Amino acid sequence: MLHVFIGYAKTPPGTVFLWTGHYYLDYFEYVQAIAQGQRGEWIWQNYFATDDPSRTFLGIWQFLLYGKIGKLLFLGPFAAYWFFVFAFTFSFVFLSYMAIEKLLPDSTQIKKMAAFLLTVFAAPFFSLEMTRSGFAISNFGFWNDGNNFWERYGAVPYHTLAKILMLVVIFLVGDTLANLSKLQLKQVASRSLAAGLIMIYLLIFSPSSTVLLCAAIGLTSIIILITGVLKKHHHPGKLILFLLLLFTLVIPAGLAVKNYLATTSYAVVSQYESAWQEKPPFSLMFLTIGPIVAAAILGVRGYLKKLTPVRILFITLVISSYGLFYSPIPKLLGTTNSRFLTPLSFILFGVLAVGGFKKIRPLFVLVILLLLLYLPANLQAFKIIMNDDHLFSPISYLPKGIIDGFKFVGGLHGDTVVLLTPSQLLGSVFPIFAKRHVYVARPNITPNYLEKNIRTSNFYLGAMSNEDALSFLHNNKIDTVVLTSIEGYNVQVLFRYPFLEEIYRNKDIIIFKVKD
Numbered sequence: 001m002l003h004v005f006i007g008y009a010k011t012p013p014g015t016v017f018l019w020t021g022h023y024y025l026d027y028f029e030y031v032q033a034i035a036q037g038q039r040g041e042w043i044w045q046n047y048f049a050t051d052d053p054s055r056t057f058l059g060i061w062q063f064l065l066y067g068k069i070g071k072l073l074f075l076g077p078f079a080a081y082w083f084f085v086f087a088f089t090f091s092f093v094f095l096s097y098m099a100i101e102k103l104l105p106d107s108t109q110i111k112k113m114a115a116f117l118l119t120v121f122a123a124p125f126f127s128l129e130m131t132r133s134g135f136a137i138s139n140f141g142f143w144n145d146g147n148n149f150w151e152r153y154g155a156v157p158y159h160t161l162a163k164i165l166m167l168v169v170i171f172l173v174g175d176t177l178a179n180l181s182k183l184q185l186k187q188v189a190s191r192s193l194a195a196g197l198i199m200i201y202l203l204i205f206s207p208s209s210t211v212l213l214c215a216a217i218g219l220t221s222i223i224i225l226i227t228g229v230l231k232k233h234h235h236p237g238k239l240i241l242f243l244l245l246l247f248t249l250v251i252p253a254g255l256a257v258k259n260y261l262a263t264t265s266y267a268v269v270s271q272y273e274s275a276w277q278e279k280p281p282f283s284l285m286f287l288t289i290g291p292i293v294a295a296a297i298l299g300v301r302g303y304l305k306k307l308t309p310v311r312i313l314f315i316t317l318v319i320s321s322y323g324l325f326y327s328p329i330p331k332l333l334g335t336t337n338s339r340f341l342t343p344l345s346f347i348l349f350g351v352l353a354v355g356g357f358k359k360i361r362p363l364f365v366l367v368i369l370l371l372l373l374y375l376p377a378n379l380q381a382f383k384i385i386m387n388d389d390h391l392f393s394p395i396s397y398l399p400k401g402i403i404d405g406f407k408f409v410g411g412l413h414g415d416t417v418v419l420l421t422p423s424q425l426l427g428s429v430f431p432i433f434a435k436r437h438v439y440v441a442r443p444n445i446t447p448n449y450l451e452k453n454i455r456t457s458n459f460y461l462g463a464m465s466n467e468d469a470l471s472f473l474h475n476n477k478i479d480t481v482v483l484t485s486i487e488g489y490n491v492q493v494l495f496r497y498p499f500l501e502e503i504y505r506n507k508d509i510i511i512f513k514v515k516d
Contacts (some may be wrong), residue, residue, distance in 0.1 A: 001082060001155070003385050007392055015397040018429070019078045021085075022155040024393040025442045028428040030156070033060045034077040035432045037067025047431035048441030050417050050476055051448070058257065062158045062205045077432055084157035092153070092160050093120065095167045096347055102171070102310050103351045111354050114367045119350030122370075123148045123377035124290040137380040140287035142278050144338035147288050148381040149374075152343040162206035166344060169195050169213055170317070174310030176242060177224065180235040192242045196249035203250075203257045208330075208339035214250060215320035217243070220312045258333070272444065273336040279326070291373045292349045295366060299355025314348040321345055394486065395424050401508025402426075402484050403433065408504050409480055409511060410434030416479040421460050421487045422453045430482075439476055462493040470499050473514050481512040 004021035011017040020027050033044055044061040046052040063081075070080025100115045124140045124147045139148065146152045154160065176183065176191045183191075202210045221243055225236060286293060303311065321342050324330060330337035353370070357363035385391065409418060410433055418436045420426045427441030440452040458464050459472060460483070473479075481500060483491055485508045494500055494512060504511040 001085065003150075003382070003391070004082065004155075006386065007396070012397055014400060016400050016403050017397055018395070019082060020391050020393065020396040021082070022391065024391060024396060025425065025428055026156075027081075028432065029442070029445065030060060030063050031077045031081050032428075032431045033063035034067035034070065034080050036435075037064030038071045038077060038080070039067075039435055046445060047435075047437050048427060049446045050437055050439055052445075056260075058204050058260070060158070060205070062161070066157065081157065085155055085160070088157050088160035088164060089153050092163050092167075095164060096120070096344075099167060099170070099310075099314075099344075099347050100351060102174070103314065103347070104355075106306075107354075108360075110360060111357075111363065114363055115350040115354045117350075117367060118292055118295075118353050118370055119346045120153075121149055121374045121378065122152075122290055122292045122346050122349065123374040123381070125287040126377045126380065137376050139377045139380050140284060142280055142284075142288065142338075144278075144336075144341065145288050146341055146343045147290060149378045150381045150385055152346070158205050162202060162209045163343060165198055165202055166209050166213060166342070169198050170216075170310065170313050170344075172198075173217055173220075174308070174313050177220070177239070177309035180238045180242075183238065185238065185241065188238050188242050189245055192245035193249070196246045199246075199250050200253045203253055207254065207257060207333070208335060209342075210250065210254060211329075211333070212317065212320055212324065212340060212342060214247070215324065216313055216317040217246070219316035219320065220309065223312055223316070224309070271334070273339075274331050274334045276336040277331055278336070278338050285322070289349070290377070291370055292346065292353055295370060296349045296352035298357070299352035302355045303352055314344075314351075317342070318345045318348050395426060395429060398429070399485060399508040401506040402486070404506060405482065405484070405504060405509035405511055406430055406433035409436060409482070412480070414479065417477050418480045418482060419456065419459070419473070419478045420482045420484075421489055422456055423487045423489070424484075426482075426484060426487070436480070439478060460489045460493060462496060466497060466499070469497055470514075473499075479514045481514065482509065484509045 001021065004019055007020065008017050018028075018031075022030075029048070032047060036044065036047075041064060043055045043057065044059070044064060045055045066080055066084050067077060070077070070083060073080075073083070075083055096119055097112075097116050100112050100119065104112050104115060124145075126137050126139045128135050129138050130136075141147055144151075146154075172191060172195050176188065176195075180188070199210045199213055202213075221239060225239065280288070321340055322345075324340040325337045327337075330340060353366070354363055357366060406429075409430075415436065417439055418430060418434070419439050420430060422440050425442055427438035427446075430436070430438050430441075440446055440449065440456050443449040446452060455472065459469055464472065473481075481494065483489055483494060491510055494510075495502075499515045500512040501515050502510060503513045
């Protein structure tokens with residue numbers, strides 16, 4: 001959250017910082033959903049369009065719950081967003097250490113802490129490039145690789161929640177497989193049900209996490225059943241019962257979610273993501289993972305000597321993660337393959353990196369060396385974040401008068417549509433402050449965006465006759481027209497429309513009501 005605090009410190013006088021710390025259009029969409037929850041709504045609906053009737057529990061519906069909890073804590077939508085970023089990140093880091101405890105049960109506390117530090121601060125390899133101003137650091141990487149500190153512990157709460165729930169499932173399944181001889185059939189069934197329900201919940205907002213878990217659990221079970229590598233855990237009947245119940249729950253739910261998504265506004269997102277496949281060569285992938293993967297080789301032999309179910313689960317999770325990434329399966333599922341790269345892989349890498357050292361002194365040298373290697377790439381990643389126009393956009397800092405005007409509209413009676421220009425995408429911000437639909441907002445969530453963009457621009461430019469303009473407003477149930485000081489349109493054009501009546505004005509915004 002450091003970059004958010006720095007952004008706040010840079011707030012220009014007379015403006016309000018909207019606490020953008022993630023790609024701003026996605027961020028405003030998430031915060032708007034939090035605002036929906038705080039207004040008492042239980043099902044997510046698209047306020048960024050007038051012709052999308054979708055109402056769903058999938059995707060960003062998750063944020064409605066954050067809004068309701070935030071309201072109980074007396075937090076506004078922006079504060080609630082960052083509260084959950086902090087709470088989930090803290091929980092994820094804590095559970096990562098618990099995972100290391102389970103993977104290194106007989107190791108010293110120093111080894112566990114060393115593995116933890118390497119896991120948290122791992123970064124990619126980097127190169128030094130000569131520029132006009134001197135040497136510059138260039139990190140190896142690609143979109144959503146999650147291979148530096150700032151991206152791995154990112155600023156989207158429901159992504160971090162998915163990682164938390166994945167760890168919970170791994171702990172639950174690992175403990176079940178390790179204690180099959182002690183568990184009664186009803187206990188095996190209840191644990192399978194619990195794991196299945198968590199994975200179904202993950203389907204609602206992170207289907208790739210459920211697919212990854214299914215692959216890892218399936219591979220782990222096959223290894224145990226076929227090889228008998230864990231003889232004391234080898235209870236085929238109970239294991240098969242566990243798997244049958246789990247997959248009987250999860251697979252039909254997954255198919256239902258996939259079919260449902262194809263009938264909603266998410267189908268457009270799915271088409272976009274399925275066409276977006278990253279296929280870096282293995283050499284680049286190695287460089288992107290960073291020094292930790294080279295150090296991890298030292299501990300592979302020792303790790304394999306003491307296999308437990310949870311240790312096998314982490315191996316199969318990493319294999320499934322990179323295997324699915326390079327496979328055609330993500331495209332068939334309608335998503336980008338980068339969704340299958342999980343930061344949980346770094347827990348295994350960190351454990352392997354310290355596993356090859358029996359004495360403290362060489363381990364200490366390794367940890368210091370790796371942390372020093374991590375530092376330049378992490379600092380460079382932070383520098384990139386601080387200069388990312390997608391974070392600190394033209395609408396990250398809004399004049400206070402615009403916010404006041406939005407709130408004024410929110411206080412008006414009625415549930416009709418509000419018109420704003422598309423020039424600064426303010427339609428993406430407006431529904432945070434007012435429970436009203438906008439006619440045009442961001443491209444990927446406004447159906448027929450280009451057509452609406454052109455029609456709206458023509459209205460604000462006066463390129464429509466009075467009759468056509470009024471018909472445009474009535475046909476789309478628009479009763480409020482807004483223009484702000486940052487959108488670049490001439491307000492005098494709006495005064496030429498005889499059916500518009502000014503109802504609010506300050507130096508940053510003017511609001512008109514459409515006369516009956």
